[in-house]
Amino acid sequence: MKILAYKNLFIGITETLNNIFFNHKYADRELEKMLKSNKKWGSRDRAFIAETVYDTVRWKRMIEASMGKEVSPDNLWEFVGTWFSLNDEKLPYWDEFKKIDQREVLKKNHAATDRNFAVKASIPDWLNQLGMKELGKQWETEIDVMNVPSPAVIRTNTLKTDRKTLQRKLKEEGIESEILSKYPDALELAQKANIFKTEAFQNGWFEVQDAGSQLISPYLNVQPGMRVVDACAGAGGKALHLAALTENKGQIYGLDIHEWKLLELKKRAKRNGAQNIQTKVIDSSKVVKKMENTADRLLIDAPCSGLGVLSRNPDAKWKLSQEFIDSVKKEQAKILDEYCKIVKVSGAMVYATCSILPSENQNQVEIFLENHPEFKLVREKQLLPSQTGFDGFYMAYLERIS
Known part of the structure; x- marks a missing residue:
């Protein structure tokens, strides 16, 4: 990525x-807020900012090792400059970047990453230990794949159109896409x-x-006329x-x-x-109790790591902890x-997560x-990023037999 040498960016x-790092905000929301408040930035500027933010967040630990110190509110310019130095980009002649010596950066980087996978893959030690314990060497493969930015995928709303018509319409609006044959309603944006x-x-x-998420609702094997409950609906993508x-x-x-998530679901449904x-x-517990033995299908898209x-x-x-994962389990x-009590006899449910941990x-x-x-x-299915090229998901289809 070529540096755009404008200080406001x-x-x-x-x-x-x-x-993101020090006020514990979510990257996507902070980025959206920043771009919305600077409407004069062009598409190239916006792409540069978004890519730089996500790259530096993704590679935080590796960048810190290359700096020889942890990132702090006082050295954020050095942190960003170090990232560009690692990518062999020539830094602008600004005072904020004067301390950065590219040869030193590369030397520290090689020393740190050669002996420690967690530094090389830019993950915390505790998380690496957990992943190795649960998945063995497969963990390293999955982390390497997840260090590549995810593709942009959309799902065709078949209540209003079909995939080929949507693809043509987007092309008319200047957006190229590719049909994903293994995912019935999916288009991947170019x-x-x-x-x-x-x-x-x-x-x-x-x-x-x-694309992986698009396989969960069909896994429930719903039919027109069924009574279906999405128990952890959130903003309603799967509903x-x-x-x-x-x-x-x-x-x-x-x-x-x-409630605010369900209000968003209502807007999207309209x-x-x-x-x-x-x-x-x-x-209250009464809501679930009133629905006991009523659903043909139940989706539990559970909170997870x-x-x-x-x-x-x-x-x-950088926000996860072992305590949080223990709590979420x-x-x-x-x-x-x-919630399983919502399913009636002869009905079925799907338990799903966006985790790759067997636990x-x-x-x-x-x-x-x-x-x-x-x-x-x-039946059950584990979708691994290394096998699909998309996000990792797990789903299990369980029938109520008595």
Whole structure:
């Protein structure tokens, strides 16, 4: 990436990084906020800022090793300059970059990365130890793949159009895409663009959704007319997909503990023309209790570590902790135990996560089945980034037999 030597762009980059690293903000939201507040920046400027922010967040530990110190609010310019030095880019002659010696940077980098995979792959030691414990050498393969930025993929909203028509419409609007044969509704964009301004998006013809994520709702094997519950609906990406798969027939209930997420789902449902979705805030145990034995299908897209989507959310590895992962595993078990009662006899549910750790996936299902003999595992699938080139997901299809 060629440096754009405009100081205001570097001010935007360092301010965004400061909020991500030291004010514990989310990278995507901070970047969106920064770009929105500087409307005069052109598309090239915006791409430069976005790419630099994500690259430096992704490679934070490796950059720190090349600096010989941890990043702080006082050395963010040096941090960013070190990244460009590692990429053999000539730095502008600014005072902020005067301390950087490219030969020293490369020397420190080689010394640190040659002997430590965690530094080379830019992940915390504790996370590397956890991954090796659960996945062995496969962990290193997956982390290497997730250190490559994820492709931009969208899902065709079949309530309003078909994939080839959407592809033609986007081409008319200047956006090239490729059909992904293994993913029935997916298009991969040739390059990242502001697709939310397109007429196709405004008309509800598509939603942004990773290719792996697009396989979860079909895994539920829904049919038009079914009563389906999405128990951890969030802003509703999978509920919207379920509405399309059921052809707007039957009922889909989107549940979540956060009302603001469900309000976003309602807005998206209106744009998508998804008319069979109802939302319910889980504000007490009564909500789930009232729905016991009523659903033909239940989707539990459980809270998780997110260790399958690090290519998309690289800042997550600096926010995660062992304590959080231990906590989220308890929450997964609790949700499975409580929400499974929503499924009626002869119905089925899918337990899904965006993690690649067996302790959040296969192990959780094994423990659940030991405690719930009324269910049986019919099939399960682990999507690994190294095998698909997309995000990592797990899904298990469980039938209620008694």
